[in-house]
Amino acid sequence: MAVSFLAYELSELCLGKPPLRSVSTSATIAEAIDVLRSSGESFVSVWQCDHSEFGRCECVGKICMVDVICFLCKEESLLCPSSALKASVSQVLPRVHDLVVHLEPSSSLLEAIDLILKGAQNLVVPILPTKRGGNSRRKQQQKSLAINSHNGVEFCWLTQEDVIRFLLGSIGLFTPLPALSIDALDIIDSDVLAIDYYSPASSAVEAISKSLTEQTSVAIVDNDGTFIGEISPFTLAYCDETVAAAITTLSAGDLMSYIDCGGPPEDLVRIVKARLKEKNLEKMLEEFTILTSLTGEVSASSSSDEETPTRNAARSLKYSRSSSFSPRFVRKAEAIVCHPKSSLIAVMIQAIAHRVNYLWVIEDDCSLVGIVTFSNILKVFRDHLEII
Structure with missing residues (x-):
C-alpha cells in the first residue's frame, strides 16, 4: 500500500x-x-x-x-x-x-x-x-x-517540508518505521558545520552559505564541544541586510544573540557601530541606507551612542509570514534539539512544528552528537520501500 x-x-x-x-x-x-x-x-x-x-x-x-x-x-x-x-x-x-x-x-x-x-x-x-x-x-x-x-x-x-508533511499525513502506512529511534535507524549525521562561541562571526560566513545549500545550520560550541546554540540560515532568512554589519563585527556567540527575535540588544548595537568605525567602515554607514535602522539618521556630524534612537534597532530584524501552509512561527534563535533515542515520528513532528528542515541531536549533558535532516528522513522512507 x-x-x-x-x-x-x-x-x-x-x-x-x-x-x-x-x-x-x-x-x-x-x-x-x-x-x-x-x-x-x-x-x-x-x-x-x-x-x-x-x-x-x-x-x-x-x-x-x-x-x-x-x-x-x-x-x-x-x-x-x-x-x-x-x-x-x-x-x-x-x-x-x-x-x-x-x-x-x-x-x-x-x-x-x-x-x-x-x-x-x-x-x-x-x-x-x-x-x-x-x-x-x-x-x-x-x-x-x-x-x-x-x-x-x-x-x-x-x-522537502511539503513532502515530509504529505508523508506524515499517512504515516500509518509505514508502520513500524515511525516508532523506531533515529539512532536505531542510523540517520544521525555526525559531520556537522560548527564554530567556536568566541570565534569571529565573519569566519562563519562560508559555513553559513554552505549550510543554506545543504539546508542545515551552523552549530555554536564551546571549547569542550558542548552544544550552545546555532547560526541558522532559517532564522537569517527573515533578517534584513543590516545583519551583514553584525557579522562583520561580532563574535559568533554575540551574533546568535543579535539575531534573536525582538531585535538586537542595545549594547550589541553600540558595539557594532563602534567596531565599524574601528575598521574604517564609516562609508558603510553612509551608503548602506538601510543601516538607519541600526544607527538612526546618519549625519555629517558625530553623535553620541546615547542619542541614537535604539528603538529603531528592534526593526533591524524582520519576520514575515510564510506562504507555505501556515504563518511561520516567530521563533527565537534557539536551536531545536532532540535525543538519539527520539522516535522518527517525534522528530518529524518537532521539525515541522518549528518550520525547520533539521534537528540537532544532543545527549543529556548537551554534548553534540550530530544532526538529522529531512533528507536523512526521506532516505529512510525510500530505503523502506525497496524492502517491502
Missing part, C-alpha cells in the same frame, strides 16, 4: 499552493530584496525567460536574504554596499547544480523524493488552471511587482 501511496501525482501536493514570486536574471539584488519584502516569503525564484512565440521560461535558481547577507559580507561589498546592491542577482545565485528542478504535475511522489535525495531543494511545478476565478486572479497578479506568469503559465514549488 505504501508503494501505491508514493505513486500519487505531484498535482495532489500542489493543491492550494500560491504561485511563485519571481525575478529575472537581469534584476538587481536590491530589486530582489524588494520582492522578498513585499511577498513575505523567505525565497524568491530567479527565471531566465524567452517570451518569443516558441520561447521557453526556466527557473534557474532561488535566492534569499542569506545569499544577500553573505554577499554583503565580502570585503568589496563592505567598502561600497550601495554598489553591491546594484549588482545582478546572478552574482549571488548558489553555484550548485540542480538545487531547483522542473517537474510536471503528473510526476510521481517517488520521482520527487528521488530528486530530493540527489540534492534538489525545490521542485518547480506548473499550477494546473482552474475553471473558476481565473480572470480575477490574473488581474490581481498583473498588479504584482514580481513576475508570476511565464508565457502564460503559473508555477509553484514543492519543498
Whole structure:
C-alpha cells in the first residue's frame, strides 16, 4: 500500500499552493530584496525567460536574504554596499547544480523524493488552471511587482517540508518505521558545520552559505564541544541586510544573540557601530541606507551612542509570514534539539512544528552528537520501500 501511496501525482501536493514570486536574471539584488519584502516569503525564484512565440521560461535558481547577507559580507561589498546592491542577482545565485528542478504535475511522489535525495531543494511545478476565478486572479497578479506568469503559465514549488508533511499525513502506512529511534535507524549525521562561541562571526560566513545549500545550520560550541546554540540560515532568512554589519563585527556567540527575535540588544548595537568605525567602515554607514535602522539618521556630524534612537534597532530584524501552509512561527534563535533515542515520528513532528528542515541531536549533558535532516528522513522512507 505504501508503494501505491508514493505513486500519487505531484498535482495532489500542489493543491492550494500560491504561485511563485519571481525575478529575472537581469534584476538587481536590491530589486530582489524588494520582492522578498513585499511577498513575505523567505525565497524568491530567479527565471531566465524567452517570451518569443516558441520561447521557453526556466527557473534557474532561488535566492534569499542569506545569499544577500553573505554577499554583503565580502570585503568589496563592505567598502561600497550601495554598489553591491546594484549588482545582478546572478552574482549571488548558489553555484550548485540542480538545487531547483522542473517537474510536471503528473510526476510521481517517488520521482520527487528521488530528486530530493540527489540534492534538489525545490521542485518547480506548473499550477494546473482552474475553471473558476481565473480572470480575477490574473488581474490581481498583473498588479504584482514580481513576475508570476511565464508565457502564460503559473508555477509553484514543492519543498522537502511539503513532502515530509504529505508523508506524515499517512504515516500509518509505514508502520513500524515511525516508532523506531533515529539512532536505531542510523540517520544521525555526525559531520556537522560548527564554530567556536568566541570565534569571529565573519569566519562563519562560508559555513553559513554552505549550510543554506545543504539546508542545515551552523552549530555554536564551546571549547569542550558542548552544544550552545546555532547560526541558522532559517532564522537569517527573515533578517534584513543590516545583519551583514553584525557579522562583520561580532563574535559568533554575540551574533546568535543579535539575531534573536525582538531585535538586537542595545549594547550589541553600540558595539557594532563602534567596531565599524574601528575598521574604517564609516562609508558603510553612509551608503548602506538601510543601516538607519541600526544607527538612526546618519549625519555629517558625530553623535553620541546615547542619542541614537535604539528603538529603531528592534526593526533591524524582520519576520514575515510564510506562504507555505501556515504563518511561520516567530521563533527565537534557539536551536531545536532532540535525543538519539527520539522516535522518527517525534522528530518529524518537532521539525515541522518549528518550520525547520533539521534537528540537532544532543545527549543529556548537551554534548553534540550530530544532526538529522529531512533528507536523512526521506532516505529512510525510500530505503523502506525497496524492502517491502
